[in-house]
Amino acid sequence: MHAIDSPIAFFDSGVGGLPYLEAARRLLPAERFVYLADRAGFPYGTKAADEVRERAVSAVRALVAKTGPKAVVIACNTATELAVDAVRDDNPGLIVVGTVPAIKPAAALSRARRIGVVATEAAVAADYLTGLAKAWAADCELVRIGDATLVEFVERRLLGSSLDERLRAVAPSVGAMLDRGVDAIVLGCTHFLHLSEEFAAVAGPGVAIVDSRDGVAARLASRLTEEGLLRTYDGRGAGGSPDRLFLTGPGDPGPVYGGFAERFGLSWAGCLP
Numbered sequence: 620m621h622a623i624d625s626p627i628a629f630f631d632s633g634v635g636g637l638p639y640l641e642a643a644r645r646l647l648p649a650e651r652f653v654y655l656a657d658r659a660g661f662p663y664g665t666k667a668a669d670e671v672r673e674r675a676v677s678a679v680r681a682l683v684a685k686t687g688p689k690a691v692v693i694a695c696n697t698a699t700e701l702a703v704d705a706v707r708d709d710n711p712g713l714i715v716v717g718t719v720p721a722i723k724p725a726a727a728l729s730r731a732r733r734i735g736v737v738a739t740e741a742a743v744a745a746d747y748l749t750g751l752a753k754a755w756a757a758d759c760e761l762v763r764i765g766d767a768t769l770v771e772f773v774e775r776r777l778l779g780s781s782l783d784e785r786l787r788a789v790a791p792s793v794g795a796m797l798d799r800g801v802d803a804i805v806l807g808c809t810h811f812l813h814l815s816e817e818f819a820a821v822a823g824p825g826v827a828i829v830d831s832r833d834g835v836a837a838r839l840a841s842r843l844t845e846e847g848l849l850r851t852y853d854g855r856g857a858g859g860s861p862d863r864l865f866l867t868g869p870g871d872p873g874p875v876y877g878g879f880a881e882r883f884g885l886s887w888a889g890c891l892p
């Protein structure tokens with residue numbers, strides 16, 4: 620049984636899911652949220668598929684046991700592409716919403732019929748992405764770029780970085796995609812949404828920067844509605860205690876996770892195994 624007043628749980632390997640949480644809050648202001656960053660398992664994108672699957676299943680299991688959510692959002696493309704079925708199997712009856720690269724909207728926008736996808740190495744190599752491309756962009760060339768350095772930059776060095784450092788961080792991937800003639804770039808790693816303005820600035824006005832945050836929030840809202848679990852907004856917001864941040868692995872959040880928690884209005888709630 621999942622009660623309507625239970626929180627909605629967001630999960631990522633790190634801080635990438637936070638822009639997704641923000642989009643869901645905008646759409647669903649009456650809801651309460653909890654967020655888990657799998658700090659001890661970060662990064663997912665350079666790990667083998669089996670390891671990502673094990674980490675994602677066990678992190679979501681711990682989060683569900685601790686917070687009893689009415690829905691889980693896997694705010695991570697890599698974990699979704701490699702582990703969404705395993706997470707669903709492990710949580711029968713629970714709403715599980717995944718995040719996949721926004722190939723469909725990018726295909727609708729691209730006049731050149733060339734789409735860039737920048738993501739983790741594991742996500743760009745996954746069969747799931749090939750399936751998405753076949754289904755939604757069969758007449759487009761897909762330029763796949765894996766950028767583990769940029770994931771690391773966002774997780775460890777984004778806070779306190781200068782604009783110039785951020786622009787330089789996105790430049791190699793953007794350059795590689797522009798060289799191949801893309802006119803739409805899909806941010807296929809949730810971490811990269813923290814840099815969407817920098818992607819747009821470096822790519823220039825002729826290139827659409829596409830992500831899936833609004834689509835994921837809309838999908839979450841429609842699944843909650845279908846199950847009769849959506850809280851109605853009465854104009855007063857969710858009220859009560861603030862949304863909570865959990866981390867895997869021992870130790871307090873430190874300046875990085877503490878800084879992200881502050882920026883996204885989360886209160887530190889403790890470590891999960």
Ligand code: DGL
Binds near residue numbers: 631632635738809
């Ligand atoms: N944020 C993740 C994604 O969307 C993965 C980052 C990582 O852990 O490598 O794929």
